[in-house]
Amino acid sequence: MADSPDMFGDPPHEEENTPSAAELEAAGQVSLFGDPAPVAPAAPAPQVEEAVQEAVPPQVVEAPAPPAPKASPAVPAPTVQPYRVLARKYRSQTFSELIGQDAMVQTLANAIRRDRLAHAFLMTGVRGVGKTSTARLIAKALNCIGPDGQGGPTIDPCGVCEPCRAIAEGRHIDVIEMDAASNRGIDTVRELTEAVRYATVSARYKIYIIDEVHMMTKEAFNALLKTLEEPPAHVKFLLATTEVNMMPVTVLSRCQRFDLKRIPAPLLASHFAMICGKEGVEAEDEALAMVAAAAEGSVRDGLSILDQAISHADLVGSEDGKTRVSAEQVRQMLGLADKTMQRRLLEAVLSGKGDVVLAQVAQQYALGIEPIAMMRAQMDVIHRVTVTQIGGVGPDVRSTEEREALEAWAKALTAGQLHRLWQLLLKGYEEVKTAPDPLVAAQMALLRVMHAADMPDPGGLVKKLEELASRPAIAASAGEGSGAGGPVAQSAAPVAAGADWEALVEQVEHVSPLVGSTMRLGVRVVELRQGLLRYQLVPGLPGDPVADIRRALNTVTGDVWTVEPGEGEAQPSLEEAKAAKAAAADAAMKQDPLVKAALEAFPGAVIVDESSSREHEKRPWSKRA
Ligand SMILES: [Zn+2]
Incomplete structure (x- = not known):
């Protein structure tokens, strides 16, 4: 004190x-x-x-x-x-002072002029946008009698007559303010519906302002409903809520609804500038812009921050005794990252210099900037770059330095990259918010963004590959790469007998799967005619299956077969032929310009055959690096 x-x-x-x-x-x-x-x-x-x-x-x-x-x-x-506190001192006393809600004021003015006012209003909007202020203003508008005591309802309440003054001070006997957060039960509503029946004491209208009305219990709502449906002519209900989706439809349908908008930051900033003027406080534009941004559309929150900023400035003092709110103070007070620093950090992230990223983070942290604010700031920059890419630098960007940086990034980064950066930062932001050590979480998140930033997004990847594919250099280097096929020469002009052999093996597999698979895997055909099979075995096969094969062939063909090992050139076994074919296809694929480009872009990448690789079944695509 x-x-x-x-x-x-x-x-x-x-x-x-x-x-x-x-x-x-x-x-x-x-x-x-x-x-x-x-x-x-x-x-x-x-x-x-x-x-x-x-x-x-x-x-x-x-x-x-x-x-x-x-x-x-x-x-x-x-x-x-x-x-x-400023928020109370500068509570709007007229509709013209109520900033950012022009549409609502216009509607109300028309309704008052035509005497077509609803008997219940619902004001919705985030905290501090002026719901209760609006409710009081409507109460004044309805009950004002003008300075001469003769006036009627007006959109411009005089502010000097007794009703206006009493309402502004919250002591008008016919204007009852309730907070549903603390009086949410049915008893309150019963008292209310009871009192509603009595005429007003002194005012034209008896007005019930119920704040945070969504907090009322279901029973309380039901009890209120009857009164809301048909209130006496001298009663108006002004309901206010931040959570309109928690309101019963039955109540919503009985109210004229005004959705109070968040107040845009520039409007807030100029409002705060006006107030600073009245308070005899000097404030830098940038300082007010930061306060306005931190207010997130709420006049009340913004004024609380401004209050703090002025107190800070007062503590610091100045030679001539004037209070000066500087951007630097506000930045420190809000733990905001300096814009230059934000950009330096993003630059480090985008250039992939991990050590610089960590140094930047450490520097900001040392200056008292919270890790969560760092993440928020990075998101802000990315958002600005994205917007710049679409519609040029916004009017709120004042410094040429910032303008140039935003424009340069807007040119250098693709829309896809920007969205990817945003996603990564958003994820990091959530992690920092919940992490036991926010600083560490911020470091990890930013490094992850850094590593991911130079990885093209899928759209960009296709583009890059197409680019590379169209380069002539790749076509020239084609031609090597084959020749490393299966263990047996895979020139494999399939012998006429090949088709017959496969058909035979299939028949055998049908009767005797074990023998069939032996034939498929291990038998290299040297000569095949009706009743004669000369073959070689794939090295390493256990035992000699000759007797089994003879028996199986006898069975499936009804002929007597001669089966014996043979000398000379042999065809690969069916399995070997298949493998060779696959290898050839693989080699051919690698010759495809697009794939070649991909391998060039990602050295060490391995092409995975999804159809035969079970471990990747769950994923639509995969990349090993
Ligand atoms: Zn008045």
Whole structure:
């Protein structure tokens, strides 16, 4: 508490020296209408001034700190409210202040003008986009009576009449705000439906604002349904939820629905710039852009970050006493990677220099950048390059350095590579998020990306192969490669008898599989005629199958056969012939320009015959390297 006045009671904030809850709540109105806030109680003012004087040299604040415990906890501290978080101070007080929701405001304005307002509204959207603010604004719009007390419902609530003020301060008796997260049961709804029947106390409409309405129980929803169906004319329901898919359809169908959009980062940045201006804080454009990006579309989250950034800047201080929010501070505060560093890291990854990648990671880590932020930053760069490839560098890229880098990458990388990089980084990001040691996970993930980055994607591979195949050099080197076929000469002009032999073997296999397979594997035919077989055996075959073969041939042909070993040139056995044929096909395939190119591109790759290789059956393709 003691250092709060030091931080926020600085001279530049003249008008904030005497703030009260009411005054600050009305801050938006004041800035709009130039009204001096009338409700400021006089009491807190001198205390704040004392505090400021005491605190002028910042060190003095340190000194009085020890005596603090002496003072009982009940002392003035609570009465001094020098600061109010930006998100509450700058809650939109008019629809025109509500940024990024133009479509909704237009629809509402039309409905109010034509007096065709639904009796139940549902506001959906991520946290901090302005759902509750919108609900309060609608409440004001409906209940405003204008500065003269004569006005009707309006899209421009005056902000100064009693209903407007009371609603802004959350104390209007007919505007009931509920949080379904804490009051989700049926009892709450019963009370509500009971109360709905009574007329308003002072306002035109009795308005129920139910936040996080999806949290209500099923019974509570059912109980609410009847009232939602036919509420009394003086009642409006304004429901807000972040999880619209958890809402029962029966409720959805009874509400007019407004989907509040995430607010685009540039719009957020300019909004924050406006607020900094009002707060007398100087902020670098890049700093605000980073805050806006970190806000992810939520005004409230963005303002919380901005709050922190301003506190940081205040702590650092400056010679002339002005608060300056620099990009460097915000970067440090958010643990963001510097854009130059991001690019250097990606460069290292893409150039395949593992040692540089690790050095870059170490350097960023030493600067306090979280591993998860490194991964996020790399993804961001890849995303930017991809977008650049499609539509040129975006307007938010300010530095020429960054522009040039993005353009160069957009040219050098294919769309397929970019998507592959994205997938790999996304996977790495998930791993870093869950890994016990995020730094190690980030190193591994980035190295994996590095190794995979120079591997072409399937589309790129085909392209590359076609390219290589069309190169004349390959055609010239054709012609070697054959000759290493089977153990027997595979010139294998199949002897006329060949077909007969195979037919015979098939017949034998039918009757006696064992003998048949011996014949297929091990018998090289020297001479084959009806009733005569001269043969040689494939070396290494155990035993002599001559008797078996003779018997089998006698059986299948009904003739008496002479079977004997023979001299001279022999045909390869059926199995050897098959192997030779396969080898020849293989050699022929290797002569195919496309395959030759593939082997050249991947030295050491082995062509796998999928039909005969069981270990690869499960995969549609495979590559051994
Ligand atoms: Zn009003």
